[in-house]
Amino acid sequence: MKLQQGSAAAARPNALNQAEWRGRSLSLTTSVKEKSMDRIVSTSRIAAIRLAACACLCAAALVFSNLVSAQHNGSANHASSKPIAALLPAANPESVGFDSERLKKLDAAMARAVSNGEVVGMQTLLARHGKIVTTNTYGKMSAASGEAVRKDALFRIYSMTKPITGVAMMILFEDGKWALDDPVTKHIPEFKDLKVWKGKDADGKPILEPARRPPTMRELMSHTAGFGYGLSDTHPVDKMFQEQKVLTSKGLRDMTTKVAGIPLLFQPGERWSYSVAVDLQGYIIEKLSGETLGRFLESRIFKPLRMHDTFFTVPADKVSRLGAVYSVDPKTKQLVEALPDNRFVQDFTKPPSLESGGGGLVSTTTDYARFCQMVVNRGELDGVRILSPASIELMGTNQIPQAALAANNVGLSGLFSEAVGFGLDFLVFNDPRRAGSMVGKGTLSWGGAAGTWFWIDPTNDVIFIGMIQRFGSTGGVDLVSLSRTLVYQALVDPGK
Numbered sequence: 064m065k066l067q068q069g070s071a072a073a074a075r076p077n078a079l080n081q082a083e084w085r086g087r088s089l090s091l092t093t094s095v096k097e098k099s100m101d102r103i104v105s106t107s108r109i110a111a112i113r114l115a116a117c118a119c120l121c122a123a124a125l126v127f128s129n130l131v132s133a134q135h136n137g138s139a140n141h142a143s144s145k146p147i148a149a150l151l152p153a154a155n156p157e158s159v160g161f162d163s164e165r166l167k168k169l170d171a172a173m174a175r176a177v178s179n180g181e182v183v184g185m186q187t188l189l190a191r192h193g194k195i196v197t198t199n200t201y202g203k204m205s206a207a208s209g210e211a212v213r214k215d216a217l218f219r220i221y222s223m224t225k226p227i228t229g230v231a232m233m234i235l236f237e238d239g240k241w242a243l244d245d246p247v248t249k250h251i252p253e254f255k256d257l258k259v260w261k262g263k264d265a266d267g268k269p270i271l272e273p274a275r276r277p278p279t280m281r282e283l284m285s286h287t288a289g290f291g292y293g294l295s296d297t298h299p300v301d302k303m304f305q306e307q308k309v310l311t312s313k314g315l316r317d318m319t320t321k322v323a324g325i326p327l328l329f330q331p332g333e334r335w336s337y338s339v340a341v342d343l344q345g346y347i348i349e350k351l352s353g354e355t356l357g358r359f360l361e362s363r364i365f366k367p368l369r370m371h372d373t374f375f376t377v378p379a380d381k382v383s384r385l386g387a388v389y390s391v392d393p394k395t396k397q398l399v400e401a402l403p404d405n406r407f408v409q410d411f412t413k414p415p416s417l418e419s420g421g422g423g424l425v426s427t428t429t430d431y432a433r434f435c436q437m438v439v440n441r442g443e444l445d446g447v448r449i450l451s452p453a454s455i456e457l458m459g460t461n462q463i464p465q466a467a468l469a470a471n472n473v474g475l476s477g478l479f480s481e482a483v484g485f486g487l488d489f490l491v492f493n494d495p496r497r498a499g500s501m502v503g504k505g506t507l508s509w510g511g512a513a514g515t516w517f518w519i520d521p522t523n524d525v526i527f528i529g530m531i532q533r534f535g536s537t538g539g540v541d542l543v544s545l546s547r548t549l550v551y552q553a554l555v556d557p558g559k
Contacts, residue, residue: 205387229488289327345420
């Protein structure tokens with residue numbers, strides 16, 4: 064803001080100088096009328112010269128002022144700048160504050176992860192102020208084919224679907240279809256008799272108690288409602304999810320009916336636990352919009368943002384762009400191709416049994432970058448507005464209650480604190496330095512089961528997308544943390 068005031072202040076003296084010059088010229092014209100004709104002619108020429116000089120000086124000053132203003136707009140908060148066309152290449156990294164030599168560390172580290180056998184293939188994209196700073200591909204589409212990773216490669220993004228579903232929810236929020244503190248039962252009456260898991264009795268039978276109140280929509284969007292998920296079998300509730308095959312139900316209604324009969328992990332609002340909540344949001348979207356989840360996402364998000372390669376089912380003419388996905392052999396720690404018979408590996412070439420708002424999308428690095436750029440632009444991209452700035456701000460505001468932050472979080476234990484919270488379908492860095500991170504305050508982030516990751520930094524107007532296809536870890540480097548460190552060590556002039 065100071066820079067804006069400075070630009071305005073610089074413009075005001077220019078206008079005053081122009082008026083002053085004009086005043087002097089008028090005074091000069093009045094005085095010469097009392098002189099001889101020769102002096103009038105002579106003086107008029109002088110006045111004309113002075114006026115011409117004045118015009119040149121004022122024009123130069125205004126051009127300078129406009130240049131200062133333009134430079135400011137490039138480095139100011141993205142709310143006040145609208146790139147003509149988002150995600151075009153930057154002139155060079157230095158033009159948006161990065162050091163080219165330092166950025167080589169990022170490139171080398173990602174290439175090393177491939178050469179060391181930690182991943183088979185990878186694609187990354189870094190952008191600032193709507194300009195692509197660097198984008199690279201590494202390795203192969205599959206070890207078997209040997210084909211290099213394509214620039215338009217398709218990736219299973221799994222839980223990176225969740226923020227997209229969250230944006231869809233906020234579109235309906237802005238349409239007045241629901242409110243944050245609505246009880247979930249207003250939109251899913253099947254949940255009116257939810258029970259809460261309390262343990263087992265001496266005979267090994269479940270001990271349940273009634274939920275003291277229904278979860279709220281706010282809790283549903285921040286994973287504090289108490290629902291299980293079934294991604295692991297460490298808790299009896301998650302085992303019930305697996306036994307009832309919740310995540311492969313025959314449609315979102317069938318899934319919701321199953322969830323209604325499974326107890327909550329805890330009373331609503333008591334803790335944070337990664338859950339089926341975003342798939343339930345998908346069901347709510349269908350009910351409130353009257354459309355399938357896929358059609359709603361296509362018409363309200365993908366088509367407006369020109370995300371032409373994001374879908375629940377890969378079209379037949381694009382299947383060749385979908386790379387292989389790998390898992391880690393627990394004995395050898397080597398990567399082996401994960402085939403669709405694995406319970407986590409969906410065959411994305413066929414329509415799914417349900418359109419999963421929690422983890423069902425396939426996308427490209429470029430498509431997901433467009434989504435992220437819309438968010439960092441506070442709801443707008445290329446002149447198309449998806450959400451208001453206030454709704455984006457709401458999504459980026461921590462929703463985990465203080466008591467829940469202090470609790471022993473189930474699922475991703477210990478992940479959250481006063482420094483790192485969770486908003487509406489996004490992880491949020493409230494105090495990144497306290498969290499030991501170099502990202503900017505308010506950074507939004509999440510990842511997917513096959514290793515994909517992203518972050519959106521509104522403070523520095525930075526987005527980053529990393530795409531790999533690997534379940535689990537080989538015990539190598541943490542690509543998420545490493546990429547953050549290597550990006551920000553290269554951002555040496557954040558004022559640009």
